[in-house]
Amino acid sequence: xxxxxxxxxxxxxxxxxxxxxxxxxxxxxxxxxxxxxxxxxxxxxxxxxxxxxxxxxxxxxxxxxxxxxxxxxxxxxxxxxxxxxxxxxxxxxxxxxxxxxxxxxxxxxxxxxxxxxxxxxxxxxxxxxxxxxxxxxxxxxxxxxxxxxxxxxxxxxxxxxxxxxxxxxxxxxxxxxxxxxxxxxxxxxxxxxxxxxxxxxxxxxxxxxxxxxxxxxxxxxxxxxxxxxxxxxxxxxxxxxxxxxxxxxxxxxxxxxxxxxxxxxxxxxxxxxxxxxxxxxxxxxxxxxxxxxxxxxxxxxxxxxxxxxxxxxxxxxxxxxxxxxxxxxxxxx
Amino acid sequence: xxxxxxxxxxxxxxxxxxxxxxxxxxxxxxxxxxxxxxxxxxxxxxxxxxxxxxxxxxxxxxxxxxxxxxxxxxxxxxxxxxxxxxxxxxxxxxxxxxxxxxxxxxxxxxxxxxxxxxxxxxxxxxxxxxxxxxxxxxxxxxxxxxxxxxxxxxxxxxxxxxxxxxxxxxxxxxxxxxxxxxxxxxxxxxxxxxxxxxxxxxxxxxxxxxxxxxxxxxxxxxxxxxxxxxxxxxxxxxxxxxxxxxxxxxxxxxxxxxxxxxxxxxxxxxxxxxxxxxxxxxxxxxxxxxx
Numbered sequence: 036x037x038x039x040x041x042x043x044x045x046x047x048x049x050x051x052x053x054x055x056x057x058x059x060x061x062x063x064x065x066x067x068x069x070x071x072x073x074x075x076x077x078x079x080x081x082x083x084x085x086x087x088x089x090x091x092x093x094x095x096x097x098x099x100x101x102x103x104x105x106x107x108x109x110x111x112x113x114x115x116x117x118x119x120x121x122x123x124x125x126x127x128x129x130x131x132x133x134x135x136x137x138x139x140x141x142x143x144x145x146x147x148x149x150x151x152x153x154x155x156x157x158x159x160x161x162x163x164x165x166x167x168x169x170x171x172x173x174x175x176x177x178x179x180x181x182x183x184x185x186x187x188x189x190x191x192x193x194x195x196x197x198x199x200x201x202x203x204x205x206x207x208x209x210x211x212x213x214x215x216x217x218x219x220x221x222x223x224x225x226x227x228x229x230x231x232x233x234x235x236x237x238x239x240x241x242x243x244x245x246x247x248x249x250x251x252x253x254x255x256x257x258x259x260x261x262x263x264x265x266x267x268x269x270x271x272x273x274x275x276x277x278x279x280x281x282x283x284x285x286x287x288x289x290x291x292x293x294x295x296x297x298x299x300x301x302x303x304x305x306x307x308x309x310x311x312x313x314x315x316x317x318x319x320x321x322x323x324x325x326x327x328x329x330x331x332x333x334x335x336x337x338x339x340x341x342x343x344x345x346x347x348x349x350x351x352x353x354x355x356x357x358x359x360x361x362x363x364x365x366x367x368x
Numbered sequence: 369x370x371x372x373x374x375x376x377x378x379x380x381x382x383x384x385x386x387x388x389x390x391x392x393x394x395x396x397x398x399x400x401x402x403x404x405x406x407x408x409x410x411x412x413x414x415x416x417x418x419x420x421x422x423x424x425x426x427x428x429x430x431x432x433x434x435x436x437x438x439x440x441x442x443x444x445x446x447x448x449x450x451x452x453x454x455x456x457x458x459x460x461x462x463x464x465x466x467x468x469x470x471x472x473x474x475x476x477x478x479x480x481x482x483x484x485x486x487x488x489x490x491x492x493x494x495x496x497x498x499x500x501x502x503x504x505x506x507x508x509x510x511x512x513x514x515x516x517x518x519x520x521x522x523x524x525x526x527x528x529x530x531x532x533x534x535x536x537x538x539x540x541x542x543x544x545x546x547x548x549x550x551x552x553x554x555x556x557x558x559x560x561x562x563x564x565x566x567x568x569x570x571x572x573x574x575x576x577x578x579x580x581x582x583x584x585x586x587x588x589x590x591x592x593x594x595x596x597x598x599x600x601x602x603x604x605x606x607x608x609x610x611x612x613x614x615x616x617x618x619x620x621x622x623x624x625x626x627x628x629x630x631x632x633x634x635x636x637x638x639x640x641x642x643x644x645x646x647x648x649x650x651x652x653x654x655x656x657x658x659x
Contacts (some may be wrong), residue, residue, distance in 0.1 A: 099490060103497040105617040105624055108375055111501070123427050126490035130429060131498040160425035 065189065068114040070125050071098065072314040073168045074144060076324040078118055080203035081182045085192050094316045098124050114139065116188060118181065121145030122153070124165035124312075140188040147180030148173065154236050166311075169238035171211035171328060175204050210325050211241075217332045218242040225339040229270065229278040231289050234311040263288070267295035270303055277306030277338035306338030375500045378509055380614045382499045383576070383628055385515040386568045387606025389522050390580030391588070393561050395598050398585040399537050401458045405444065405558075406581040408466035409565045410488065410574040412443035414473025417491055422480055432491040433570050440566045443469055444558035452551065488574065496572040496625045511571035518567050522560055533557060534595060576625040580606055583632040590639050609635060 065086045069075045075090035082088070089110055092101045098120075111117065119125055119132050121143030135141050145153070145167060152173055154164040168174050182200030186193040218226070226244045228235055233248035247266070270278070270292070280289055289305065296303035309331045315321025321330045390406075397403050413436035420435030421427065443465055451461040477486050494511065502509035508516070526533060535543035536553040543550055561581075568577040588602035613628025620627065 102623045102626070103495050104621050105497065105614075105627075106621040108379075108497050108500065109372065112371055112375070123490075127429055127492070127494060128498065131495070131501050134503055135501050137503075160421070162425065162427050 065115045065192070066113055067116045067118060068110050069117070070101075070119045070128075071312075072322070073174075073324050073327075074118050074120060076314075077144075077174075077178050077181065077203070078185075080206075081178065081185060081196050081199040082192070083195060083199050085195060092313065094322060095313050097312050099126070099312070101125075101128075111135065116185065117141045119143055120165055120167070122163045122165035122167065142181060142184050142188075144177050144181055147184060148177050152176075154240070164233075164236050166234045166237055168324065169235055169328070170241035171207050171214060172241065173237060174324070175207035175211065178207065179204055206325065210328060214242060214328060214332050217336050218244070221336060221339050224273065225275065227273065227275050227339075228335065229266070229275065229289075229292075230309060230311075231279075231281050232311070234281065235309075263292060263295065266292050267299065270296050271299045271301035274301065275303070275339075277304045279306045279309045279334070279338070281309050281311040304338065307334040309334060376614060376618075378500050378512060379496060379624060380611050382509070382512045382515060382572065383496060383610030383614065383624070384607045385512065385519050386572055386576055387580045387584065387610045387628075388603045389515070389519045389564050389568070390577060391584035391602035391606040392522060392526055392599055393557070393564060394581045394583075394585030395588065395595065395602050396533060396537055396557055397561065397581060398589055399595075400554075402447075402462065403582045403585070404459070404578075405447070405462060405561055406565050406574075406578040408447070408462045409440050409443055409562060410569060410578060412466040412469035412473075413439050413492065413566065413569075414470050414488060415439055415476055416473075417488060418473050418476035418480070418486060421486055421491070422476070427486070427491055429492060429494075429570060433566065436488075436492055436569070437563065437566045439469060440562035441559055444562045445555060448551065448554050448558060488569070493569055493573040494571045496576060496628075497623075499571060514567055515571055518564055522564060525556065525560060529553070529556065538595075573625050575629055579629040579632055580609075583609070583629075583636060587632075587636050587639050590636075590643050605632075605635060 064084070065082065067078050067082065067086045067088045069078055069088060069090050071092050072090050072094060075088045078086055078088050091103075091107055091110070092098055117132060117135060117139065119129065119141070121129065122145040123129060124145075125132065129143075132141050132143075145163070145165065148167065153167070156162045156164050167177065179200050182196045186196045189196070226242075227247065228239060228244045229247045231248065233246070235244070235246045235248070238244060239246035247269075269275075278289055278292060293303050293305060310321060310327045314324065314327045315330070320326035394403065397405055416435030416437070416439030417432045418435075420431035424431045446465045446469075447458070447461045450456065450464055451458055454461070456464075499509045499511040502511050504510070505513045532543075532548050532553045535546065535548055536550045540550045543553075565577050565581070584602035584606040585598070587605050588598045591601055592598050609628050609632040612631040614624060616622070616631055617624040617627035
């Protein structure tokens, strides 16, 4: 304890605090700390010039593998508002954020959604699937709810917040329609999305896709051998032209499915890399929520769109050219 | 006092509590060749977390902590039993037990947990940087208070049982002749290790616990062969790594637990090389002098 007292003295002289409470805080730009890039985008659109947004999980950072840096402490301390996805996307950090709600406004995006539109992760549990951003219409309703709750916390910004949300809402609903059109053009029997983990349940429900993940939501769950055989048989029988990888999840098991199908004479391709839990680099088209969903739509439509593999190849190549994070791995029969 | 200073203080104190707990237990583990037990426990707790989730349907950390504590104890006891009955070395016994338990956990998660995001990382492991956002009890963050209570328990048991731990660690045959049950003392020690590890995982994450169970004891062992001195040095080394690690993290804007672990590693390298040089320096003149 003596040691600590001595250290305390050292430290106090060392780092002078910049924590002086400002009286003009009401007028100043709000410091908002959010967890994911999708939320950063939403809060920027709602708040415009009145907010300065920092996302703890930067581009390409999987929420599962986020580790806090020393600077994140000060960012969370200084924040006037914290927004997180909730529904356990942030894992144990959610409990930390809920604790912080005692000292400052902390909003869970997921809590603002209509509970009837949320999906459970398994029948055995009340835990909910956190990947809500893949349904653009659902996300839009969350943005409106978030704007309302932000206005309650900061009544002085009510008008601009609601106006920002209304404007962004139009964009999101237009995006939703655009996605519907793109996906509707894919032949019914091809609307099967096979990816490496189960992040796309909301997507499937919203846009009429059957979704199959090789791996559960968790990164620990291993892919069973029988799952593999079942998957190969199913893909070959239904002649599904492509499967997809995700930036944050190992590709190995998907690669073996491709091999298995090729041995059965079904020329399966990997349709490309979808964005799942994080957006693309800042400044790129995929670095925004809208761009991210469009990117996924272009890839999916290109790979599944034609109903046959022969014509599909050139389209995949076309899609590959505007693809930022990775090159699609194509298996030529 | 300003917030920034208090935050730094609580983080360094919390790190130091984990460090001292790990250092004291680590000395005994090192001498019993069970240093990596922390890593083994960090994997072995998965089935406990999975069962807790299946029973409660909740992803919050309280049931996970209970499940982990039960399986943690089971793991350390099983290691002792395997070591004893099969007559295999400590490291092999650890390897057998923790891979088995981890695999059971993987099977439970993949076959029963549906799409739930269930693993130690998401449900159990805490983040040292965020202990300051805990609720407070007796003026300190809850995690810090729990770790302090745990450390006091460890110090009390190690103090009162000093003779038993000492004898059963260094000379089991002699201890048995004096009427000490080596198995019973081993179970007590391993239960302490298991409890401390799981509690620390929940507050500060796994890497720091594993590092502090191994590092300080290993460094102290390079400096002395006497157990009381080794315990004291290990504790001081653990504290220095916590404090040094915090400042390194602040300078680099890095992960704090990671930085503490790096400082510990650097300390080990430094001491190892100094001791190596000293030995060479000492040997050379003694060889030269008779001629």
